[in-house]
Amino acid sequence: MNPETTEIIKLQNLDKTYRNGNISVAALKKVNITINYGEFVAIMGASGSGKSTLMNILGCLDRPTGGDYFLEGIDIKEKTDDQLSFIRNQKIGFVFQSFNLIPRTSAFKNVELPMIYGKIPARDRKDRAVALLESVGLGDRYEHMPNELSGGQKQRVAIARALANEPTIILADEPTGNLDSVSSIEILEIFTKLNRDNGNTVIIVTHEPDIAKCTDRTITFKDGIVVEDARREEAV
């Protein structure tokens, strides 16, 4: 972490245009956002507003077509695909709406995976995967396959996996979209705890105002443009 700056994410005049033959669609237009270390942010908007596109760019899964994206001061557009893989592996933890656990692979193995790609020695991987699963309340579910777990449990495995390499940023794309209300609350509590106690920067993409209310800052998108960027003053 660079002590000189408090900015973890900085978007400057960011554009993303999809081209399909002669038709081009602008998903993001001149977006300027700065997110500081330790923030808890909700990105809201209707479907097609560009919030998923932003999520992909923030997660280094996709590249902007214009403007700049600095992640911890690193200029993303200068990085190769494999360098982006490394950044995803080390700095970003993904949590998806559809869990995206690897099928026929135990909860333990799923959590271990990012550490394998991060070249962490086997012994350390095991200890850490066990600790992570315990911390999300799945200490008795190591060997369970994803299809043997409930939705809430799957999402908790996914969160444990996202935390495997101790990333600074947690990017969650509609994390409660496939969950019942009880599980949703549990998952949101985990995110809140990660932000408050662990110091992670948490960014949740959602279209549910209830979820957004739990965060400290809500950035609202419409047609690829930021229409609102509101901080809740009573928080922090």
Added chain:
Amino acid sequence: MLFLENIKLALSAIRANKMRSFLTMLGIIIGISSVITITSIGASAQAMINKQFESLEGGYMVLMINWRNTESIDYYADLFSWDDIEALKNRFPSYIRYIELMNLGNSSTTTKVGRLEATLSLYGAGADYNKFDKSIQIIHGRMINQGDVDAGRENIVIDVRAARQLFNKENVVGATLPATIYGDEKDLTIVGVYETPPSIFSGLMVETSYTCYVPISLMLGSDARSAYIEIFASDKDDPIVQAEAFLSYITKVKNKPADFYMYQSADEQISQVNTVLGTLSIALGAIAAISLLVGGIGIMNIMLVSVTERTREIGIRKSLGARTKDILTQFLIEAMILSSIGGIIGMALGMSLAGLGMSAFGIGVVIQPIVIVVTVIFSAGVGMFFGIFPARKAAKLDPIEALRYE
């Protein structure tokens, strides 16, 4: 580290789709097993034939009239005589270990002992011929010796099977055996009994007569002529070089044109047989290798299906930090393991088939360890070759597209 993980991953993927994995391997199994069967049978046959010739001492050759170039010959002038034998012996004393005229004509004779009868094929031998042809193993008495040859004694060494047939016992040394040698009826004395170790030919051929040895001098007489000279030359020098030397010398002695005589060398014949067998093995092996190609295409096909099926998994892995190389290795190792397992099964199957085939002839299979190593490496290579395209396809997937894939 990642390599080991990839192997585990590949094995679990193969286990997860047992039936499909087996069907995919089947092509490789059939390919490898047919290559192994054919090459093992070829190698075994080659080894057996070499072993057959091994009973002969090295440097075996026959000098002979080149019948192809000869329209008419003068019996006394052109055929070989005892004088020619002496001339060769004196010219090449340190190279020639055994040299005698050789009778190849019809020398079979029917003999009767009491009411028992057998057909003998008489072979004129020089002294201690069994030292050069190891298939003659004396079990009773002795072989034709120098004294027999020098004096032309009426002695005979017989096959143990002839002894059993004629006398109902094996040790018949000292017994008398009536025989006709080129028209002359003689009462021969049995001085030795021999047996022959079993060979491939004994299993394949039905013998109607028994080979028995008499002194060559008795067989041919002192004024004999023969179209053949049998020689065991030095086994420490090149047989072909020696044969050429003997040939050119005898041609000069007999004052004949260059192509009048010729030689046949055992070593040359072995190498000819080996060349034929080798070529045959390669040709059949090449045909079998085509099934390996088909097997490889099967692997490629199933890997492509697997990549498509697991598109989403690939997307997840990429989002978690898998590099292009990681995905590539994962699928490549899976293809290689799939075809290596097929290769190992195919090898086991091929060896059993070869063993079964050869045991029908009563011959042991020659399993070359190098074949095992080459098979595993080669089948892994097939997997790699046909796996690289699907693996590259997987590695190049766009993470976002892959994550969205349903």
